[in-house]
Amino acid sequence: MSWIVLENVTKRFSNVVAVQSVSLQIEKQDFFTLLGPSGCGKTTTLRLIAGLEFPDEGRIYIAGRDVTMELPKHRNVAMVFQNYALYPHMTVRENIAYPLVVRKIPKDEVRKKVAFVAESLQISELLDRYPQQISGGQQQRVALARAVIQTPNVFLLDEPLSNLDAKLRIEARSFLKRLSMELGTSVVYVTHDQSEAMALSTKIAVMNQGRVLQVGTPREIYDKPINTFVASFIGNPPMNIIECYFDGSTCVLEGRRIDLSELSLVAFPRGKGFIGIRPENVLLDAKNGEIAGEVYVVEPLGFETIVTVKINSCSVKVLVFEDVPYKTGDKVFLRLRKDKLHVFDENGVRILRRDEL
Numbered sequence: 001m002s003w004i005v006l007e008n009v010t011k012r013f014s015n016v017v018a019v020q021s022v023s024l025q026i027e028k029q030d031f032f033t034l035l036g037p038s039g040c041g042k043t044t045t046l047r048l049i050a051g052l053e054f055p056d057e058g059r060i061y062i063a064g065r066d067v068t069m070e071l072p073k074h075r076n077v078a079m080v081f082q083n084y085a086l087y088p089h090m091t092v093r094e095n096i097a098y099p100l101v102v103r104k105i106p107k108d109e110v111r112k113k114v115a116f117v118a119e120s121l122q123i124s125e126l127l128d129r130y131p132q133q134i135s136g137g138q139q140q141r142v143a144l145a146r147a148v149i150q151t152p153n154v155f156l157l158d159e160p161l162s163n164l165d166a167k168l169r170i171e172a173r174s175f176l177k178r179l180s181m182e183l184g185t186s187v188v189y190v191t192h193d194q195s196e197a198m199a200l201s202t203k204i205a206v207m208n209q210g211r212v213l214q215v216g217t218p219r220e221i222y223d224k225p226i227n228t229f230v231a232s233f234i235g236n237p238p239m240n241i242i243e244c245y246f247d248g249s250t251c252v253l254e255g256r257r258i259d260l261s262e263l264s265l266v267a268f269p270r271g272k273g274f275i276g277i278r279p280e281n282v283l284l285d286a287k288n289g290e291i292a293g294e295v296y297v298v299e300p301l302g303f304e305t306i307v308t309v310k311i312n313s314c315s316v317k318v319l320v321f322e323d324v325p326y327k328t329g330d331k332v333f334l335r336l337r338k339d340k341l342h343v344f345d346e347n348g349v350r351i352l353r354r355d356e357l
């Protein structure tokens with residue numbers, strides 16, 4: 001049995017189904033991320049694992065034990081919330097020590113452990129200050145320190161980096177990944193930020209409207225998204241999804257016919273469907289290509305440049321890694337890398353290639 005198991009878990013709040021028939025299997029060594037837009041049920045799922053909510057249906061197991069109706073204090077979980085919830089009347093030292101003090105751990109041991117986690121989180125010099133006397137980034141580290149001083153069955157982290165500014169967030173992310181490798185137990189992490197999920201996780205569960213759509217490694221989610229929702233939620237910029245019509249193994253895209261016979265799909269949609277292509281897999285050329293368009297805007301980001309190209313009724317984002325000789329209004333041609341093309345049916349479900357069966 002996996003370390004944490006959710007079996008067909010459903011949670012309703014009056015007429016809102018916050019979590020709908022969710023099943024998950026999380027291993028002890030997993031950094032497992034729940035990823036999805038605001039309101040999709042991530043926090044509720046985390047609170048169900050913590051025991052802060054109880055499911056209407058389904059079972060929850062932690063470390064081989066059915067904990068479905070058990071109180072949080074019997075589950076041995078450590079949780080870090082979005083707003084750090086440090087105790088304002090306690091020093092940093094007292095905040096970090098708190099989980100051990102309530103368990104009546106001997107004072108000597110508490111002192112040693114506080115010193116150790118403070119050292120590893122680089123907050124030793126802050127131990128005698130109060131939360132309001134330190135920065136947001138430092139508060140976040142203190143909240144993490146208070147979690148990691150425990151030896152729980154699982155760490156539950158709900159958007160712990162979201163209150164940090166962009167630069168600090170990237171820094172804290174690297175730190176968190178490194179830290180998680182040393183924790184020795186699973187982390188269940190909630191975020192709506194796909195780049196955070198990609199960077200940190202061993203496994204990602206993409207959620208929408210209370211349901212889990214797909215579970216996989218970051219690579220699987222990126223390369224083999226199950227549908228257009230997952231495809232367009234992941235990547236920066238995300239995958240281009242273009243409506244088109246299928247006629248056998250050719251697809252008609254904005255009036256142009258593209259031959260897809262070499263894709264070796266298990267089947268082709270009939271009639272309406274979608275083509276998906278990531279921005280790094282579209283090539284731009286001034287003279288030749290499959291699809292003619294016009295440059296809408298060019299956004300240089302330093303290392304890479306995003307070029308948005310208008311084709312009749314749709315626009316396609318292209319990621320370019322060398323100098324871009326184009327400007328707004330230029331006529332250009334697009335070529336789609338065939339081996340990187342995804343085909344989705346009318347309902348947005350991705351069609352598998354034969355080698356994926």
Ligand SMILES: Nc1ncnc2c1ncn2[C@@H]1O[C@H](COP(=O)(O)OP(=O)(O)O)[C@@H](O)[C@H]1O
Binds near residue numbers: 013036039042
């Ligand atoms: N205590 C609650 N009472 C009523 N509705 C709630 C409660 N908690 C969450 N919800 C609703 O459940 C849905 C999922 O919420 P939540 O799990 O917080 O989503 P997320 O964390 O992905 O943003 C939302 O529609 C939200 O409004």
Ligand SMILES: [Mg+2]
Binds near residue numbers: 042043
């Ligand atoms: Mg939330």
